[in-house]
Amino acid sequence: MRLLELGLIPQIVIGVVLGAVLGMLLPSLAESLGLLGQLFVAMLKAVAPLLVMLLVMSAIANRHESGSDGRKTFIVVALYIVGMVSAAVVALTLSQIFPQTIALAASAEGAPPVAVSAVLTDVLLKLVDNPINALLTGNFLGCLSWAILLGMSFRKAPHTFRDHLQVAADGVATIVGYVIKLAPIGIFGLVCFTVATVGMEALAGYASLATVLVAAMLIMALLINPLFVFLITRKNPYPIVIRCLEESGITAFFTRSSAANIPVNLNLAKKLGISEELYSVTIPVGATVNMTGAAITITTLTLAATHTLGIEVSMPAALLLCVISALSACGASGVPSGSLLLIPLACSLFGIPLDVSMQVVAVGFIISVIQDSAETALNSSTDVVYTYAVDQLGEES
Template sequence: MGNLINKWNEISLVKRIIIGLIVGVILAVTIPDTAKPIVIFGSLFVGALKSVAPILVFFLVMSAISQHKSGQKTNMKSIIVLYLLGTFLAGVVAVVASFMFPVTLTLGAGVENVTPPGGVVEVLKTLLLNVVDNPVKALFNANYIGILSWAILLGLALKNAPQSTKTMIVNVSDALSQIVRWIINFAPLGIMSLVFDTIATQGIKSLLSYGQLLVLLVGCMLFVAFVVNPIISFVGIRKNPYPLVFKCLKDSGITAFFTRSSAANIPVNMKLCEELELDKDTYSVSIPLGATINMAGAAITISVLTLAAVHTLGIKVDVGMAIILSILSAISACGASGVAGGSLLLIPLACSLFGISNDVAMQVVGVGFVVGVIQDSCETALNSSTDVLFTAVAEFTKWRKEGKKIKI
């Protein structure tokens, strides 16, 4: 048994995940009722990642800030610009695609017990309130804006602390990173369970009636992942960006696709940044920040579903309104993590731009929940993998300017 486990561990993680994925599909198609108990493994895997991520981010950021020396440069400004640019361009892609391939919806689906935000001001207000959230509450509720703000403040306050105190914080963050590595080793089992649960409970047939909408949503996300992001990356690193793009999608996007949680994927992204030999002072802040404001997938979802409602209702949209929608979807997407329900519940906000009533907008949200099995998976995979991609691009651009060799 020991030799078997050792041989299994020698296989690369991605190959093990693919094996788990295939087994999950087979079990869901052949013996869904008998294999139902394996669902617990998926819940345990995602639950473990979600539970360790907040405190891992807290200690990593606090450690990085407290150890940071005056005059030592980071790439945070460049990364934030890349995050915002990528999110805006994703919104533009979604708007253009929606005009080229208009989709109409069969409205009538209902959504209960959900309350959309009243406007952009309310979304931004929520984000600002999250900044000053109680630190214990922020950790408990996985409020990453609050976690980041407190970690940065404590890190700054600890800059003049004795070295022994700083060493203790580093040791705790290293221990948490080790726990994450142990959890990630169970990814094949967890993803097998998640795939099984999705196919066994949702099925594929329920999504066929929304095929055109799904093709448009997923098509936009693929275009951003394989065309827009590589172009942005090439401008920075001035060499073939696809090896880096594929590595981010393979090592980060796959797990994010199945866990459908940017928070759960933060430890995975941290590990990938470490493998890419990026600056820990930078990625320990940029990765959790990206999980909050780098939302290209959310911008696409908001724009596509809003314009689907517009086309369904026969509302005429000019170029100016389309540009405003792109900006609004980008701003709204950046606030998606601060809203319960994520990007889907920000659709009424965008619909209000075209005078669409809240009742109709919430029916569009209902359609979003139906296709959410695939939409949310693809959205999370794009969002999370791009966090690492843009962090790496900013770092490699700096290396290129300094004459260092880029390792991709």
């Protein structure tokens, strides 16, 4: 019972430790225990699309006439873009200071986009997807676009209908609360399975590359993001930054899915007192387009490929890479390793052939147990950090 009285974060830490120990000592049980993690992630993914659609729809339908939240939503989205470009610049700087080379591995499977236009086309098609299909396939852009349109239409509906809409949204949010309470058990299963099946041996050959990636993400999380928060709020940024890393980043680190972490972020935003009209839109949008960590991954691995092949990268080309990485990151899906298949797009900027760039993708999969976990933790926690910062605008006026 004392264990249940602990906070969620201590429970998760205990789950991580027990999972790692059992993964090393009893690897034969890893597959069975890993099912606990798979069920946890599956539950989050199952409830997230419905939660997003109902929350956004209800928030807009019941929204007050003030346009302040609309302005703040625009600022948050703009901040997402600035953050991704900044992350790419951080990765570029570290890659120039500590140039990485890689031993090209076997080819990876998949069909990466061949141009930025392909990414943008995919985004547009997702926006106009059938709403039922969007819910079934976890297409959050489609869920978001239909929720906005329906919410605007329902603004003229009777108050009783809009109240029922809010009751439905609250009901799904309650279910999400129950699922989040299972996080320590789910993360225990995920860690146990990962340690038993992957271990740390696979990372040894690429430790330097993984270190640069993680260092860039730490700089973004602990220096650049706090700087943005300070410039907006003029307050000490670290309490909110650390809390978001603890309550959002830790779960995202182990689920490795921005989409699965949407319910966690919505719950955290509510606890932080952020306006529901703001976070019910910016959190789902952030999970789809705010891929700060993905911009770091794409930039770092692309530059590692150029260093390996001896390709000179001029400053204009490097800056263009940062922009391309940010745009490409917007097209990264909110699932594990969603950013890796966008690396060939960036590699094409330097004339690197597809078969070689796909080998770089394979290297990314080798280190993904660290890279993708850290990337998702940065992506997801940043969504709440930026939303909180912008929500503070005008609070003291």
